[in-house]
Amino acid sequence: MPDPLIQLSGLAKSFAGVAALRDVDLTVQVGEILGLVGENGAGKSTLIKLLSGVESPDAGTIRLGGRVVALTSPREALAAGIAAVQQELDCFPHLAVAENLMLGERWPRRPWGGVDWPALHAEAGRRLTQFGVAIETHRMVEELTAAEKQEVMIAGAVARRARLLILDEPTASLSEPEVRRLFSHLRRLREQGVAILYVSHRLDEIFELTDRIAVLRDGALIGVHRTGEIDAVRLVHEMVGRPLEQVYPHARGGHLGPPLLELEGISHRGLFHDVSLAVRAGEIVGLAGLVGAGRSELARAIYGLYGVERGMMRVDGKNWRPARSRDALRAGVVYIPEERKRQGFVLDHPLEAGISIGFSDQLTRWGMIRGRREWARVREAIERYAIRATALSQPVATLSGGNQQKALLARWLEREPRVVILDEPTRGVDVAAKAQIHGLIDQLAARGKAILFISSDLGEIVGMSDRILVMNRGTVETELRGPEMTSHNVILAASGLYSREAARGTEPGPELRPS
Amino acid sequence: MSASGGLLRSFWLRLPKSVRRRIVFLVAGDAVLLGFIWWKAAQSRASFADEVGRMAPNVAPSILAALGQTGIICCGAMDLSVGSILGVAGTVFGVLHARGVGPGGCFAACFVTAFGLSAYNGWLIRLLRIPAIIVTLAGLAFYRGLALILAEVASHGFGQQFTLTGDAYHRPGELYAGWILLAALVLALWGECFAKTPRMWLALGNSEAACRLSGLEPARILFGAFLVGGIFLGLSAVLDVTNHITIEPARLGAGFELSVIAANVLGGTSIFGGQGSAAGTALGGLFLYLLGPAMLYAGVDEYWRTAVQGAAILAVIGIDCALGRRRKLMEELR
Numbered sequence: 001m002p003d004p005l006i007q008l009s010g011l012a013k014s015f016a017g018v019a020a021l022r023d024v025d026l027t028v029q030v031g032e033i034l035g036l037v038g039e040n041g042a043g044k045s046t047l048i049k050l051l052s053g054v055e056s057p058d059a060g061t062i063r064l065g066g067r068v069v070a071l072t073s074p075r076e077a078l079a080a081g082i083a084a085v086q087q088e089l090d091c092f093p094h095l096a097v098a099e100n101l102m103l104g105e106r107w108p109r110r111p112w113g114g115v116d117w118p119a120l121h122a123e124a125g126r127r128l129t130q131f132g133v134a135i136e137t138h139r140m141v142e143e144l145t146a147a148e149k150q151e152v153m154i155a156g157a158v159a160r161r162a163r164l165l166i167l168d169e170p171t172a173s174l175s176e177p178e179v180r181r182l183f184s185h186l187r188r189l190r191e192q193g194v195a196i197l198y199v200s201h202r203l204d205e206i207f208e209l210t211d212r213i214a215v216l217r218d219g220a221l222i223g224v225h226r227t228g229e230i231d232a233v234r235l236v237h238e239m240v241g242r243p244l245e246q247v248y249p250h251a252r253g254g255h256l257g258p259p260l261l262e263l264e265g266i267s268h269r270g271l272f273h274d275v276s277l278a279v280r281a282g283e284i285v286g287l288a289g290l291v292g293a294g295r296s297e298l299a300r301a302i303y304g305l306y307g308v309e310r311g312m313m314r315v316d317g318k319n320w321r322p323a324r325s326r327d328a329l330r331a332g333v334v335y336i337p338e339e340r341k342r343q344g345f346v347l348d349h350p351l352e353a354g355i356s357i358g359f360s361d362q363l364t365r366w367g368m369i370r371g372r373r374e375w376a377r378v379r380e381a382i383e384r385y386a387i388r389a390t391a392l393s394q395p396v397a398t399l400s401g402g403n404q405q406k407a408l409l410a411r412w413l414e415r416e417p418r419v420v421i422l423d424e425p426t427r428g429v430d431v432a433a434k435a436q437i438h439g440l441i442d443q444l445a446a447r448g449k450a451i452l453f454i455s456s457d458l459g460e461i462v463g464m465s466d467r468i469l470v471m472n473r474g475t476v477e478t479e480l481r482g483p484e485m486t487s488h489n490v491i492l493a494a495s496g497l498y499s500r501e502a503a504r505g506t507e508p509g510p511e512l513r514p515s
Numbered sequence: 516m517s518a519s520g521g522l523l524r525s526f527w528l529r530l531p532k533s534v535r536r537r538i539v540f541l542v543a544g545d546a547v548l549l550g551f552i553w554w555k556a557a558q559s560r561a562s563f564a565d566e567v568g569r570m571a572p573n574v575a576p577s578i579l580a581a582l583g584q585t586g587i588i589c590c591g592a593m594d595l596s597v598g599s600i601l602g603v604a605g606t607v608f609g610v611l612h613a614r615g616v617g618p619g620g621c622f623a624a625c626f627v628t629a630f631g632l633s634a635y636n637g638w639l640i641r642l643l644r645i646p647a648i649i650v651t652l653a654g655l656a657f658y659r660g661l662a663l664i665l666a667e668v669a670s671h672g673f674g675q676q677f678t679l680t681g682d683a684y685h686r687p688g689e690l691y692a693g694w695i696l697l698a699a700l701v702l703a704l705w706g707e708c709f710a711k712t713p714r715m716w717l718a719l720g721n722s723e724a725a726c727r728l729s730g731l732e733p734a735r736i737l738f739g740a741f742l743v744g745g746i747f748l749g750l751s752a753v754l755d756v757t758n759h760i761t762i763e764p765a766r767l768g769a770g771f772e773l774s775v776i777a778a779n780v781l782g783g784t785s786i787f788g789g790q791g792s793a794a795g796t797a798l799g800g801l802f803l804y805l806l807g808p809a810m811l812y813a814g815v816d817e818y819w820r821t822a823v824q825g826a827a828i829l830a831v832i833g834i835d836c837a838l839g840r841r842r843k844l845m846e847e848l849r
Binding site: 002052053073074075078079084086090092093094095096100103104107113114115117125142353456 | 527529531672704707709710711712715717718721722724725727728729730731732789790
């Protein structure tokens with residue numbers, strides 16, 4: 001085997017005492033596409049940050065072409081030939097294509113000092129042509145499609161003599177033909193001797209494109225396989241891996257009420273299309289899928305934050321056309337957003353206000369909040385939802401993540417809604433709080449609420465849901481019920497690889513949901 | 516490609532649509548105000564040329580400072596202390612004048628003071644890694660105090676103000692304000708068309724993270740914007756002091772930062788950075804200024820003028836944005 005281009009040994013990194021990456025040994029060969037897979041939180045993005053110089057490792061070394069390098073800034077990583085193309089956020093929308101391409105470099109000048117624009121655009125055009133795309137270099141980057149932006153960024157990286165190209169979820173916002181184009185670019189780069197680290201949740205793409213696959217789980221490298229020598233089921237097994245004996249609550253009986261939330265073929269261009277589903281009273285329906293599959297967008301549309309262009313929605317049997325989020329509150333639809341820090345809370349506010357704002361309209365008389373009543377209701381809620389706080393006046397920011405999330409739940413659930421949409425309710429929450437939140441969700445269902453439960457945590461979604469709907473590329477493609485509900489099947493379905501016939505042949509995974 | 520095509524491309528077509536629309540809008544607005552003033556001047560048999568000539572020393576300081584601020588705002592930052600810096604520069608001018616320093620020395624010291632404090636702002640931001648708006652908010656108070664201390668310490672028997680006697684201290688403003696403004700504007704536009712640095716500012720305003728990933732140094736780029744801004748602020752200070760018979764350290768330039776930022780906002784510079792143009796800023800500053808004489812001719816009561824000015828800013832931006840939104844909606848529907 002030739003000398004590897006990049007050799008990582010004993011690489012480790014922790015954030016605030018939590019190990020994000022531990023003792024990773026990995027090599028990338030010249031002219032190879034190495035796939036990197038793992039669940040959310042497995043350490044993929046940390047690895048990317050270390051390689052692209054955004055963060056420095058706590059321990060371990062990175063060898064590039066045999067020499068140890070210290071990548072302390074993106075600038076040094078670029079100089080060493082490592083370029084990370086991340087999301088489309090990382091370009092400059094109000095600059096022209098040529099300017100974006102050439103930003104970190106010397107620009108051609110005229111004798112009198114001004115930038116030689118024709119030369120700059122010619123050079124940028126040459127780079128794009130060499131890469132195999134034809135994009136007008138005078139266009140503003142904001143006018144480009146996501147695919148074109150990506151092509152510009154990859155072309156830029158290649159022109160800077162990148163020897164290792166890191167792509168993080170590059171196909172998240174690409175259409176199928178655009179994915180084909182990207183792949184043909186990447187294969188050509190491989191032939192030219194560029195090494196590519198391809199990070200993706202989409203296993204179908206990983207299998208199609210890569211030469212080898214590295215699996216990360218909980219910050220550790222679990223294994224590296226030649227792509228031809230492993231199949232999807234085994235790969236998923238390595239990704240999920242854990243002996244999942246966690247017990248999920250199941251207080252509710254099998255009795256389901258009438259459907260409270262019904263969607264019939266609703267679409268919003270570019271976000272989701274032809275989604276039909278129903279959630280009945282007392283039922284928890286899991287909504288799984290990859291980032292970008294349209295789950296949160298769908299949830300927000302039900303809540304009324306995005307319009308629905310086609311299709312019908314019904315809440316409690318009545319036609320549902322929300323214009324404002326206030327309508328949703330009145331109709332008893334509650335949406336608890338994914339990013340609680342940004343969309344959920346005013347972090348500096350006291351806990352009391354943070355909770356009571358959800359039902360402040362029920363507390364007021366002639367526009368004034370009745371303090372004693374607020375106090376009593378909040379006390380009650382804090383007890384009911386087991387929120388651990390030193391005082392009602394404690395700022396929300398000083399609560400732990402799990403208690404923040406419980407407070408957020410308390411705020412909205414105190415309204416006694418009928419339909420509850422939970423978007424990643426346990427992300428960034430510790431194990432104990434997670435279990436409590438699971439208990440709350442279960443109780444809610446037992447009290448006859450209809451619950452749409454979005455989560456990327458496979459164990460959780462499998463354990464909590466009565467049924468799982470899996471979204472892929474903007475629509476619900478698969479419904480998993482009963483014994484079909486396993487982490488394996490959810491991952492396969494999210495990549496569009498699940499088929500019932502194939503599933504029937506394999507034995508059920510080790511983590512059949514508890515009944 | 517023809518030369519004019521190149522210029523069109525490097526200047527006009529490069530601008531974001533919203534900025535282009537705002538520029539067209541402001542050209543029309545400025546033309547309307549100028550037309551109105553010309554019409555009224557003709558009625559009252561005053562000379563329109565005199566009227567315009569008188570404008571230059573009055574309008575130049577705020578437009579110059581606004582041009583300097585454009586670069587800083589494009590970076591996604593803001594300098595709130597320009598008014599107080601003007602106060603310090605004016606005080607230095609007054610102190611030196613009181614001590615009998617000749618006009619050349621006074622003007623040079625005034626320029627250097629304004630430039631130096633602006634550069635100091637940039638340096639401090641880079642050193643402390645604190646957002647510019649906070650550093651310069653502190654500067655807003657600090658530099659005002661500095662002006663007062665300076666006046667107190669440097670001149671014995673300092674009253675509330677310095678009185679500037681001698682024609683030589685006023686002539687430059689009257690004679691050259693228009694030309695200096697024109698030259699500075701040409702320089703700014705030239706830079707926008709042909710220099711790399713302004714593109715760096717826009718890039719920084721677009722995305723700091725992306726800048727870093729491209730191997731650029733955000734703090735250094737912002738520092739550059741403050742240095743260039745300092746040059747314009749220095750010119751602004753020099754022209755501003757020539758307008759005054761008396762210099763009051765406590766009041767000179769008070770509220771100046773607001774009109775500077777207003778000119779930028781009106782000119783289509785995004786307050787969050789990432790887009791903007793010197794042309795828009797100059798037109799916006801002119802519009803703000805022209806409202807004054809126009810209201811004077813229209814006989815608007817003095818007490819109402821400030822309020823009308825505020826309403827005009829809101830109206831221009833409101834109408835422009837409403838038009839923009841409608842157009843965008845049409846594009847989406849098509």
